[in-house]
Amino acid sequence: MYLYRCSAKTRRAVGFGPGAVALALFCVHALEASEPMRTWTDSTGEYSVRAEFAGVQTGKVTLQQADGTEVSIPLEKLNAADQEYVRQRLAAAAENPFKTVAPNRLLPVGESPRAAGTGSSPRETLPDWSTAKKIDVIGGGDWRLSEPAAPAAGGSVKPIALPSKTSFFENAAAMAIAGTGRYAAVGYTCKPPARDAKVTTTVVVCDLAEGLLLGSGAVEGELLVPIAVHDSRAEVLMRRNESGLGNQDCLETWTIDAAGVSRGMKWVPYADEKDRDRNVTWAAYLDENRLATCSAGGRLAIWDVETTRPICYLDVKGRPALSPDRKHLAFLVEGQVGVLDVEGQKVVALQAAPVSGGVLAFTPSGKRFVTLSGAELYVWDFATGQLQRECRLEGVHAGDELLCPSEEHLLAGSGRLYDFVNQVNVWDYRGYQKAGIAGGVCWLAVVAGERQPSALVPARLPHEGVADKLETAMADPDFFVFKPGTTVKIDVGKIADSAARTKVQDALVKKLEARGCKAGANGTITLAAGVEEAAKKAELRYRSFGSFGYDKYKMTKFISRLEFIYDGKTAWKSLGNNLPGFIVHLGKDQTMKQYIKEREKPNYEYFDRIELPKLLTKPTGAPTLGSSQVTVSGIQ
Structure with missing residues (x-):
């Protein structure tokens, strides 16, 4: 590689020697149409290169020079004119009726992902935010919402066998349950400490209604975790889970069955953000065709699942929550709490709040939602917006794993059950690694030692006998x-x-x-x-x-x-x-x-x-x- 400084009237030019290697993640086929050779310039105006457009991959533009070598640059680091050129090429590719069978670095906007991926390589897209609607966070008068409909009951009440750990270094890293309560995904990651050891991601999908394990699949060399599950099929939304700033930013859709993993779409929703702000912290399928995500920087967006196109967005604080009927999203902004109507794409309730960020969760009925910010817990009535509880949790370490297994309790990631009505640390549950809620049933992933039995265990928390113990304890005037x-x-x-x-x-x-x-x-x-x-x-x-x-x-x-x-x-x-x-x-x-x-x-x-x-x-x-x-x- 060589670099030289031009005069003040010219830009710096960057070239790559014949030994340069393109950083491609999968086999690349040439674009259908011949691309013109043109000059590309970075956003500072300091660097330029003469090359033709070769494609887009994970938010990076690949350019091919006259000698055949390739260079890449993040889209946001190109100047405005070159960024617009890339957008136009995406639009032009969408209109071309001839499609290559093999994966291409450039996915035309609007193409269906169902035929996009292969078993080993996903099809990558570049989100276009230019058409996404920005939702104004404006109050609509008094907080008056209809009580949500009663959700469907939970599925099977018997444990579902899970694959055993195959290595000491393999652990249950994440768990996600579909909004319908039908499917659950448990993700295992294996990261041995040896320098040359391969990392592995394994995902297991279960049918909670039938009490069956549907299939599992593994991918080597990448660390990803399940973050959401589709309503009506064994499709799992996976998120990159590498260490370092901004390394939890990429999403993929995986379909899991008896044959293993089929990788669908891949995109970086918040590619324009920097460092940790681009990380995806939360996601949920809203229905068959829409998906909601939220970034660490606070951008809450609704996406078209088929095209990975952002439909609308608003900027919030912390992590939102989806109501059990999936009609509303509760969120926080600076000094306010609000509710977004998913279908109408508008804020239907907004009022002052004593908190400006945190993790939100709904109770199983949807009649209440809670916010945990540090050690401070707030409980609101969904229909009226009344702040019913404001308490400080002592000895409860929830992190981002906050669940409400009943109308009066929250389950922290540490396994502690807290009664927020009576403000009591009630019970500790040990031995499980991850948990999720479906129809009032708490599913606990018990992943034991290497080659030992593991299972997804259903339970209603608090379990039988706990309420009696609490009643007896509170009868003591000095409790x-x-x-x-x-x-x-x-x-x-x-x-x-x-x-x-x-x-x-x-x-x-x-x-x-x-x-x-x-x-x-x-x-x-x-x-x-x-x-x-x-x-x-x-x-x-x-x-x-x-x-x-x-x-x-x-x-x-x-x-x-x-x-x-x-x-x-x-x-x-x-x-x-x-x-x-x-x-x-x-x-x-x-x-x-x-x-x-x-x-x-x-x-x-x-x-x-x-x-x-x-x-x-x-x-x-x-x-x-x-x-x-x-x-x-x-x-x-």
Whole structure:
């Protein structure tokens, strides 16, 4: 490869030697019509190349030079005129009645994907957003929506056998269930640590209504996970799942049957976005012909399944939720919660909300939907928009895997069942890897050890007997030891600095008042604050942007501790420290050593920032009322 600098009046030209190799993912056939040789220029105007148009693949344009070598460039990095030329070529290809049988890098817009792919190679498309309708997020007066129709009951009530793990490094990576509740897909990925080891993606499709495993298929050399399942056929929407920024951006349709995998369409929905904003975080089939997706950057879009053409879109915050009847999408924008009518493509409800982002989920009936933002949970009535619950989850780590198995509970990705009506951590379910909801039935993927039995296990949560245990526990008048009206004793004796001790005391009094409680020497529960120096110094590693090596530093660590203590037992605890964050911004001429030296002191500001819980149950030594093991035979 060679590069040379032109004069100020010309552009830089980039060429590739005869040994250059085209980065193609599958066999490429020439375009039907001869392409003219032309000059292509990047968006900066600094670089140009003389070549003919060869095709488009995963958002990248491939160009062929006169000597036969190929170069590629992301579409968004071409100048505006060249981008328009590519769009015109796509449109022209759509009108050509002669179609090649073998996969072509250029998929004409509007061509059906059903005949597009082969067993080993998908057919790639380039989304055209120019015709997509932008939906205005505007309120329509009072929030008045009809109650959703009762969804169909769940399918089979017997476990469905799944393939066993074939390797120690293989794991159940994701699970998706069709909106109709008919089909489910479980995705396995295998990524051995050896440098030359091949990664593998395996997908299993089950018919939940009949309790049958329909088929499975595997692909080597690629990591993908199921993210949605078609309504009425064993078609799975797969998403690239590589590590790194922007590497969860590509979608494919796979059809799974007894013969294995048939790969259909492939496209990057948000190719114009950068880094993590282009990642696809959520997807769901709306019906036979439409699909909804949402990006990490917040673009919620509805697509034509046959052509992978975006129909409409709106910009939201966080991850939306599709109602069980699949007529509405609940979403959040800055300081507002809203509902989109899928068929009418318009916002039919919008109102102020105390949250601007998070993960949303509907209850099985669709009469409620919840939002989890960090540790804060909000519950809305779908028909009226009334905020029915606003609580803080303690000890629940949900991540993005949020499900509502009943009208009163949520199941976090960690397996914890939380009663959001009574605000209680009820039960822990262990032994399963992934879960999904269909018609009020929770399907739990139990993928055991290597070559051990695995199954997709149906259950209604909470399972039998849990409600009775909760009722018995709540009959105890001391079940909630911290709630509005509680008098709390504050203990700041473990803060040595007298001035800081007074400030922390005052801050905690205000926080208790915000929870409807008061501080007093005769409190029934103690709120204890303290700061202590760690036994040894913390070792930190930082590097400057653009550098490769790390610099090591040592820093005196101070631990800030805040806990509620009831009858000598810890009911709640939170820890902080004085260590700097992942990214550090240094001042002008400031060194890292100086930055660390300035922060080698107790972090009293932690007590100003910490959020107190709203309710606490009597500490028993266990985080919940009980736990159960999920096995291939059911809940034990």
